[in-house]
Amino acid sequence: LTVVCIIKCQFNFKLEIDLPEYEREGDIEYPFEDTDDVGDENKIRGNWSSRGEYLISSLGFIFGIGNIWRLPYLCYTYGGSTLFIPYFVMVIFAGFPLFFTELALGQFASIGCISVWKVVPLFKGVGIAMFLVSSIISIYYNAIASWSVFYFMSSLQFVLPWAECGHEWNTLQCWASDRDSYLSCLNQNGTVSDNGSCIFADYNLLNSIDTEMNIIESAGNLTFPVRGFNFDVDVMSSSEFFQNKVLSVSDSLQNIGSIKWQLTICLLVTWVMIFLVLFKGFKSFGKIAYFTVLTPFIIFVFLFVRLLSLPGSFAGLKYFFTPKWSYLLDFKIWGEVGVHTFYTLSLCTGGLVTLGSYNRFHNNVLSDAWFLCLSDCIFSVLSCCGAFSAIGFLCYEMDIPLDRFKLKDGLHLVFEILPEAIAKLPVAPLYALFYFGMVYFVILNTTTVFVETVVSALCDEFPERLRRNHRHVVTFTCSVLFCLGIPFCTQAGKYWLLLFDYFTPTWSLVILAFFEIMAVSWIYGVDNFLDNIKWMIRFYPAPYIFWKVLWKLICPFLYLSILAFAWFAYLPLEQNNYQFPKWTNFVGWCISLLPILMVPLTALLKFCFTHGTLPQRWRDLLCPEDDWGPALAIHRAEYYPFQVPEARRLIAPTIPEGKVVESTHLNGRNGTTNTKESKSSSSQVYTIRSRTTPFLPSFDRETAI
Structure with missing residues (x-):
């Protein structure tokens, strides 16, 4: 003593x-x-300048595009607000424990997602898998960001190009709503006929006659339907702008087509933005996050309030909040929601480990985890309310009941439905600028953390060679990922993007979560991990026994259940009645299995290259390395x-x-x-x-x- x-x-x-x-x-x-509250605690690796920067950056990371497009789509497909019952259950018992685990691991060791597996060297492949997942997601996320840049630039005109028909990219099926289309028809020297069609004179006709769609063609005349939208026949003008103008989508995945140079430039702009943010280190992102994170939240609230003032919006909210209890008995829904929980909280991607690794050692990581998860749940509910308000307003414009509305997928919501609703507002270009600026910053915040995850993982794994050359690592990473993203700018890029998004951030994350929670709770030990947490926050998370049961029993059981439900409900990928070739399912499974295979392959290699007898090898690989602990x-x-x-x-x-x-x-x-x-x-x-x-x-x- x-x-x-x-x-x-x-x-x-x-x-x-x-x-x-x-x-x-x-x-x-x-x-x-000699540490104090002034300056960085970690002089070499650095720390967040303030706790506020860390929380704001973390909010920007977890509140991604998935909250805007995937959750509203799931709610519309599976019973509206009823879906939030399994969602909250999954967040509390499956998402939050792993969320807290990853933040705590990063903060305790102050290293990236690969090196942090000094805690259980045999499972270092989990860190490599996180590295790969972050790389893949950042590639196609920035492709989506390039679409937002294109839309943003297209909004810099007095009339939005997707607000009306009659452009070179429109087809005979193009539809515009009654009120705005009537005025647009007159402004373009058209004539509204008795049957509600707009007749344009002196139009160069290239298409054939189609009487079933109320489209009348004659020498020099073309009519577009103004009333009576039919999902089986008509196509919204915003859909044609997205498919034919922005993407120039080819007829199949095999037909790659040409590279859209406009999208390539937009993609380059996005990667240059990320490069500039991370060039001087993650602290630059912490400073910029006050703008790039808070601005989208302010815009979102502003647009949501504006949507509530539109006719039909409350009908959409009523449709959303009307419970449909029968969906709770469908195990497929529980599997879908469980997978989405990992997606929306960005679990098993390494980003949370990276964000936590820049904290001061004695930061209260437990309260941070509660705050971030609760905030994500609130924003998820608000994003669904905003989406259903827009759907209700659009159904009012289309003069169709809500139950006849067809929401195809998340892309359909973000780049077709919501732009169509915004185009009906007064001063529509201004609202469009706000909306696509919000979408761009939401994606940029998430992708920036993914790229920092890749960079920090490399620098921490090879500190003597790469840590002093951080800027070169950032340059190399951004350049390589930009080149890998160019195929998504081709005419078949949308198909490839859907393929990657369908197979990457889904059930593969659940498998990684199972490996991670088993390694930490069963091999390293819950008691040891709780002691490490007490070391940082100076008290045990209460109740102590609850965390032991949660980490050791409940979480592994839930992860296996989610995996079983997801596989049981698996369906081959299709898009708007387009059947992907059978070989794409094989490619998709390879994409999913690539990160997973890193776990057994890395374990096998480490076991082969570890010296000693068989028991000594097992002990060395299942016990923490000698340098595991605070940095x-x-x-x-x-x-x-x-x-x-x-x-x-x-x-x-x-x-x-x-x-x-x-x-x-x-x-x-x-x-x-x-x-x-x-x-x-x-x-x-x-x-x-x-x-x-x-x-x-x-x-x-x-x-x-």
Whole structure:
């Protein structure tokens, strides 16, 4: 006890003695730091400038495009607001525990998603899988962002190009709503006939006669239907603008077509933006996040309030909030919602580990996790309300009941339905600028964190070579990912994007979650992990037993159940009655399995290259590495003073020669008797070492196994 008191008293003051030059030992890279609340705690890797920057950046990351397009589509397909019952259940019991785990792992070790698996080296493949998932998602997310840039630039005119028919990209099926189309017909020197059709004179006809669609063609005359929208026949003008003008979609996935140079330039602009944000480090993103994150939220609230003032919007909300209890008995829905929970919270992508790794060590990560998950749930509900308000207004314009409205997918909602509704507003170009600016920033925030995840993972895995060349790593990463994104700018790019989005952030995330939770809770040990959390936040999350049961039993069971439901409900990918070729399903499964295969392959390689007998190999790969723990020496010294050179020199004279005092490791050498009382104990044990034994004792590496 006397030795412990001496250690703690000495550590409360800045060292004023001259010490020999520090030599790096393991992964403890720093001398005994004098930390305070001013400046970075981690002088080499850096920290968030403030907790506000961290929370704002995290909000921008988890509130992604999935909240805008996927959840409203699921709600419309599976019973409206009834879907939020399984959604909240999944967030609480499946999403939040893993969300908290990833933030805590990153904050505890202050390293990226690959190196953090020093905690269980056998499962380092999970970190590599996260690295791959972040890379893949960032590639096609920026392709979607390029569409938003194109729409934003197209909105810089007095009349939105998708607000009316009669353009070169429109077809005979083009439809515009009654009120605006009537005025548009007159403004373009058209004539409204008695049957509600708009007749344009002197139009160059290239299409054939189609009497079933009320389209009348004669020499020099063309008519477009103004009334009576039919989903089986008519096509909204916004849909034709998106399909024929923005994307110039080919007839099949095999017909790649040409590269859309406009989209390629927009894609380049997006990657240049990300490059400029990350060029000087993640702190630049923390500063910019106040604008790029808060601005979309303000625009979203503004547009939502504006939609509520439109006729038919409350009918859409009523349709949304009308419960349909029968859907709760469909296991397919629970599987879909479970998979979406991982998607909307960005679990198993490495982004949360990266965001947490830049926190100060004693940041209250538990309250952060609760705040972020609760905020994401609130914004998810609001995004669904906004989408259904727009659908209600559009049904009013189309003069059709809500139950006859057909929402095809998320892309249909974001780039066709909502733009169509915005085009009906007064001063529509201004609202369109706001809307597509919001969509762009939402995607940009998420993709920036994904790219930082890739960069930090590389720099932390190879610190001696890459950490000092961070800017070169950012340049190389952005350049490679931009080149890989060019195929999405072709005429078949939409098909490839749908293929990647259908197979990447889905059930593969659930499998990674199962591996992750099993490694942390069963191999590393829940008691050890809770002790690490107490080390950071200075108290155990309450109730203690609840977290043990949640991590060890409930989460693995839920993940396997979600996986079973998702596979049971699996259907081949199709888009608007377009059947993808059979070989695309094989390609899709390869995309899904690529990250998953990294787990067993990496485990096999590490097992083969680890020296020792078979039991020694298993112990080395299932126990934390010697340098697992806090990155800063001062934080390690709180529990392991003899692993810090300066601390050893202070107290070494008080210890008999050949003996080293070791405080009980929080990972617990007595792994089988890990209890809350034993963790908080400050009892000391003496370990006899020979003169040839290194003075620095290694971390005790006992695990739950």
